[in-house]
Amino acid sequence: MATDSGVAHDFDIVVAGAGPAGLATAIALANEGFATALVGEAGVPRDGRTVALLDGSVRFLKAIGVWERIAPDAAPMTQMRIVDATGSLFRPPPVTFHAREIGLDAFGHNIENTKLVAHLAEEARARAGLALFPARAAGFAADDTAAAVTLADGRRITARLAAGAEGRQSTLRRAAGIGTRTWAYPQTAVTAILSHARDHGGASTEFHTRAGPFTLVPLPGRLSSLVWVNRPQDAARLAALDDASFARAVENEAHSLLGAMQVAGPRGAVPLSGMSASPLTARRLVLIGEAAHVFPPIGAQGLNLGLRDGAALRDAVADARDRAEDIGAAQVLARFGRGRAADTQLRTGAIDLLNRTLLADMLPADLLRGAGLLALGLIAPLRRMVMREGLTPGLGTPRQMRRAPRGRAGEGGGDVVSPALDQHRNQA
Ligand SMILES: Cc1cc2nc3c(=O)[nH]c(=O)nc-3n(C[C@H](O)[C@H](O)[C@H](O)COP(=O)(O)OP(=O)(O)OC[C@H]3O[C@@H](n4cnc5c(N)ncnc54)[C@H](O)[C@@H]3O)c2cc1C
Incomplete structure (x- = not known):
């Protein structure tokens, strides 16, 4: 086990990166009784970014015992x-999906990224069996028996398995020689938090525009978060506006749906890009969250997928332990990698396609998108199926994300994903 002065620290698992995916994964593993090390300093820039945690993610956060702290925010x-x-x-009429149609109180919950990370970090500090190393990972190596993460201050942490969760520039991924495919979109996401005169009533609204989706997602009180995907030159123009002019521009784009608006938090701008790592594992290493995949912020997929990585890793190592396998063995990582690759490829493809049909300005793409929306608006059973069908059948939802079958609690069922994504997948 860990000694603070010694060079080697021997753990079951070392997680690098204390963003939301790394924190939640480390907590889930420590809860399972694995001696876990978490390398990194928790903290994210205040750029007005929020994350919509979909139903499966909320179930996972409940299962690992952190939701009570997060829920009020x-x-x-x-x-x-x-x-x-x-x-x-x-142009089809607007479509509204109600969570109650599929027996849920909510599709998910929206929270500021900074608050989510702060709460998870607080929970991580309180976990027995989770050792925190607030330092940067500088190197990684692995052999047949152990993985070793070297910290920037020279300390070395050894474990049977390492998880790289340090975001898109992952040090462990590079050190292991895992390749990436990256791509860019001619778009920038403008983010902000705004207060408004009318209640949002728990509704998230996504306007599909030719420049990309313009989305307002509820926050507690009369507050909403904005993700306005725009052409880079328009995003730059919006970024240059003072708060009052910016709020007016948002209100206009929202057709005054929520009444008069005011900027009530930090504003940001994120150029849209994507990244896919392949493979998702290397010798005694798995990739988690944005170390493995980056999406444009469309359809609330990024962190939800990252949390599925973490929940799936927890299942994979718990199963390996039950079978008396080495948790870092190649066959354990192969099982984990297969499931994660399928989920990641599906999400990457669907989000990319949805975004590109919006940009296409072509009648066939418009017809397809419009017909899909129209069908969803008119046919209730189809709408319910699309809402319910979260993970594609056969992909396997991690155990702590499963919904209880009707009338029972605690097991079975599927996840719920963004109707926008599923609507699109339905058309594809
Ligand atoms: C505008 C916008 C809106 C979004 N909305 C949603 C949404 O509604 N729903 C959703 O699911 N997702 C959403 N996302 C995506 C979501 O924000 C990301 O998927 C998520 O924050 C990634 O978390 P992560 O922990 O994988 O990576 P990160 O948040 O990047 O965390 C990585 C951590 O590792 C640290 N680190 C880096 N290098 C090292 C190192 N060498 N050693 C140690 N630590 C290191 C970093 O400092 C950071 O703390 C959105 C993204 C954007 C841009």
Whole structure:
């Protein structure tokens, strides 16, 4: 076990990166009784970014015992509205999805990224069996028996398995020689937190525009977070506005749905890009969260997928232990990697396609998108199926994310994903 002065620290698992995915994964592993080390300093820039944690993620956070601390700062999303504002010839009426139609109180909960990370860090500090190393990981090596993470201050942590969760520039991924595919979109996401005169009523609203989705997601009280995907030149123009002019621009784009608006938190701008690592594992190493995959912020997928990585890792190592296998053995990582690759590829493809059909400005793409939305608006069983069908059948939802079958609690069922994503997948 860990000694603070010694060079080697021997753990079951070392997680590098104390962002939301790394923190939640480390807590889940420590809860399972694995001697876990977490390397990194918790903290994220205040850029007005929030994360909509979908139903499966909330179940996971409940299962690992952190939700009670997080919940007061998160707003439930009880409805999701999609409005086609592309100006296309074939424009369907707005579609509203209600969580109650599929027996849920909410599709998920929205929270500021900084608050989520602060709460998770607080919970991590309180966990027995979780040793925190607030330092940067500088190197990684592995052999047949152990993985070793070297810290920037020269200390070395050894474990049977390492998880790289240090975001898109992952040091462990590079050190292990895992390749990445990256791509960029001609778009920038403008983010902000705004207060408004009218209640949002728990509704998240997504306007599909030719420049990308313009989304307002509820926060506690009369507050909403904005993700306005725009052309880079328009994003730069918006960034240059003072708060009052910016709020007016948002209100106009939202057709005054929530009444008069005011900026009530930090503003930010994030150029849209994607990244996919392949493979997702190397010798005694797995990748988690944005170390493995980066999406444009469309359809609330990024961290939800990152938390699924963590929950799936917890299942994989718990199963390996039950079978008396080495938790870092190649066959254990192969099982984990297969499931995660399928989930990641599906999400990456669907988000990319949705974004590109919005940008396409072509009648066939408009017809397809419009017909899908129209069908969802008119056919309730189809709408319910699309809402319910979270993970594609066969992919396997991690155990701590499963929904209880009707009338029972604690097991079975599937996840719920963004209707926007599923609507699109339905068309594809
Ligand atoms: C505008 C916007 C809106 C979004 N909305 C949503 C949403 O609604 N729902 C959703 O699910 N997702 C959303 N996302 C995606 C989500 O924010 C990310 O998926 C998530 O924050 C990534 O978490 P992570 O822990 O994988 O990586 P990160 O947050 O990048 O954390 C990595 C951590 O590792 C640290 N680190 C880096 N290098 C090292 C090192 N060498 N050693 C130690 N530590 C290191 C970093 O400092 C950081 O603390 C959105 C993204 C954007 C841009």
